[in-house]
Amino acid sequence: MIGISGIILLVLLGALCALDTVSVLQGMVSRPIVSATLAGAALGRAEDAVVVGAVLELFAIETMPFGASRYPEWGSAGVVAGTTYLVGGAGTAGSLAIATLAGLATALLGSLSMVRHRQLVARVAMILRDSIAAGSGSAVTRLHLYGIVSDFWRGAVVTAIGLALALVFAPRILGSWYLAYGPSAAWPVALAVATAAASIVRSAQGVPRASLFLAGGCAIGLGLVFAR
């Protein structure tokens, strides 16, 4: 069970990670392998949370933050997924599937909220248009700070919604989960591998000999698993 201070910490973490997605730094703290692990670290179990972080990272390889395109927001998603995985009892049947689902759903919500946020910033820019067109440095700064602060709150709200739904529904769903651990864990990983592999093959197709590097890497990777 996570206390109120823990939830506040996670919402704050989600908001900061969400801020990193576009508005501040873009140092990739928002990538799910980082944000999910940080959520786990905040709850004292980073080693468990990195599992769902790695699975979501495979999905995230498909979605890079290209310009004005719509892409998922993985910062808050990773925090929600990491928390869900721990709340569901990391390593129990269904916990990885539910945490992955919670992460992907939060990423979708984050994506939709980013579009709304950009429209909101455009509206404020319209209000400040005359001052900005007149070369007011303070109007430029005001718009910029407004964008950053509102993006922080956007991330906080998305994380809070994701956490609320996950904390309420994950234990109930897992309480009536009948599928064995093996297929329950294998299914989200297979979906993530499919997504990442398609993305990698697509980018390798455009570069001479990249497919050979991919095949060589696969042979080594499978060899290492076999040798274990």
Add this chain to the structure above:
Amino acid sequence: MITPWLPFRTRVAMLARLMTLQGSYNYETMIGNGVAFAMEPALRLLPGGRGGDAYREAMARQSRYFNAHPYFAAVAVGALARAELSLEAPERIERFRTASCGPLGSVGDRLVWAAWLPLCSLIALAAYGFGAPALAVVSLFLVLYNAGHFALRIWALNVGWRDGLGVASALAAPIFRTGPAILTRAAAFAAGVALPMVIANAVGVRFTGVAVIALVGGLGATVLLLLNGRLAGWRSAIWLLAASTVAAMVIR
């Protein structure tokens, strides 16, 4: 034309502001407001200082529509700051702004988003697959990625300032032409190594289990490739996982 000088503190202030370049990103002016915000410390050096006519005219010009890769936009910020402080003709500055959007966007997208980021991500995933501790995986990813990230931002601002409106030649450097292909090959290799290891570590299975999951994943990848981008893997996974969750709760 005046040869301008940029104090170190101003340069650091611009670099710090560049870290929030997309803070006011919107669908009307894109990162235009962010460019003006990042350049503002330099524009204070214009004749008349902050609030002077030259300052206001430059701020008005620089806050208009602009779009580029957020890291490579620092090239434009440096070049435009130099042009403004050199009191270049506004028409030349406008032309440069318009002309630089495309190249600064495409070079950055190909080098950073399509190559450097996936490579760092896959190296971190390989480290996870090899059983590295969680915080080591995260540290490896952040240090590796941001070494390139910060180096690129600092280089971009400096080269933009150094070359001014003639900065286009810097973007023709061989690394920007061959770099993406080299990084993509490295990412493909890292992906090959990482995927089986991640499967083994995340699910806790040995070779046969990895082979089965990889086969299912391979089939899924083939479907996504045949659909040629019409279906996003992460979005379809939401529905597939939701459906399997219902099934796992109902089927005993």
